[in-house]
Amino acid sequence: MVQINFGLDDLQAFVAVAEKSSFRAAAETLCLSQPALSRRIDKLETALGARLLERSTRRVSLTNVGRSFLEQARATLDGLENAVLRLADNTSLRQGLVTVACVPSVASHLLPHVLKLFAAQYPSVRLKVIDENANTVLASVLAGDADFGLNFVGAQEPDIRFEALTQEGYVLALRRDHAWAQRASVAWAELADTKMVAVSRHSGNRLLLDSALAHLARRPVAFYEANHVSGALGLVEAGLGLAALPSLALAATHPMVVGIPLVEPSIHRMLGLIVRKDRPLQPFAALLYEMLQKTQGRAT
Incomplete structure (x- = not known):
């Protein structure tokens, strides 16, 4: 078993310095003197046998080892906080x-x-x-x-x-001034010749739609792509294209966008x-x- 020769206070000191990029600001956050903070960092680096921070007269930056260790230090502190709260x-x-x-x-x-x-x-x-x-x-x-x-x-x-x-249907998101905005529904096949905005191929929405539409002879083709639904809505509102999205995604934050039910087939999640x-x-x-x-x- 590896012997741990540092404490949570030392981890907190390191995370504070890394986030503030300043010993002075970190010391103020932790209500410590700068010498006391420096001693905690020195103790942690000695225990790990590696330098975590590069210090200069003007700034503090993470070493490669420090950047890697920061993620683990944060996870440790967050995990302990959650454990204490769950115990309570x-x-x-x-x-x-x-x-x-x-x-x-x-x-x-x-x-x-x-x-x-x-x-x-x-x-x-x-x-x-x-x-x-x-x-x-x-x-x-x-x-x-x-x-x-x-x-x-x-x-x-x-x-x-x-x-x-609850079951949620997919709708065609388009601007209120689009020619189809007053329609009761739009068939998927009609989208084959339009400029479409899609979410990332790694998105659950994209995977569901690709699977459901695999049998169609003519399928919509993504002309623009965004990682998230919010990004896709922004592109639709800008007039760059139309997007097939779950109805819940249409929000009041995009007042120029409306949703028209998509049919043939009707797809739900x-x-x-x-x-x-x-x-x-x-x-x-x-x-x-x-x-x-x-x-x-x-x-x-």
């Missing part, structure tokens, strides 16, 4: 931390209303939202980084319990709650989970 949850329902992972459209449009209701009932509970793509949301729940998730993938994962909440089968929810997480069940209703 098990002994008292007066304090705690709930971490929810969800896709960005849920984080922007569905989750805030429920979190507001939850915060009103449990004002001392801290809430953390991991808003990432569908694959990252699933990975966060599997790894235990999130108590549970709201996602449209995970039903096939053997270690995940997927509880369907099932949004559900995902949780690890072998990991019971801690008390506050269970309360929020139940609130989402009741607020959104069970899909049929």
Whole structure:
């Protein structure tokens, strides 16, 4: 077993200096004198047998080893903080931390209303939202980084319990002044000759659509591509093209964009709650989970 010859205070000192790029600013943040802070950094570097910081009269920068170690140091401190908060949850329902992972459209449009209701009932509970793509949301729940998730993938994962909440259809996002803006629906085949905006090939939305449309003789071709739905909406609003997006993604923040149902075929995704089968929810997480069940209703 490797012997650890430094403490959490030393890790905190290193992270503070790395983030502030200044011994003076880091010392002020930690309420330490600069000599005391320097001693902690020296102790950490000695224990590791490597220099983590390059010091000059004007600035402080990370060495290659320091950059690599910074990520691990942050993860260690965050993990300890979460562990302490979770332990407190098990002994008292007066304090705690709930971490929810969800896709960005849920984080922007569905989750805030429920979190507001939850915060009103449990004002001392801290809430953390991991808003990432569908694959990252699933990975966060599997790894235990999130108590549970709201996602449209995970039903096939053997270690995940997927509880369907609601079904969401795909719409064609276009500007209000577009010639199709007043139509009741648009067929997928009609998009073959239009300039389309798509999300990244690594996106869950893109994978779902590519699979569902594989049988079409004439399929829409992406002329522009953005990593996230928000970026795609910005390109649509700028008039660069049209985008096929889940209806929940259309927000009031893009008032010039409307959504027209896409048909032939009609494509839907099932949004559900995902949780690890072998990991019971801690008390506050269970309360929020139940609130989402009741607020959104069970899909049929």
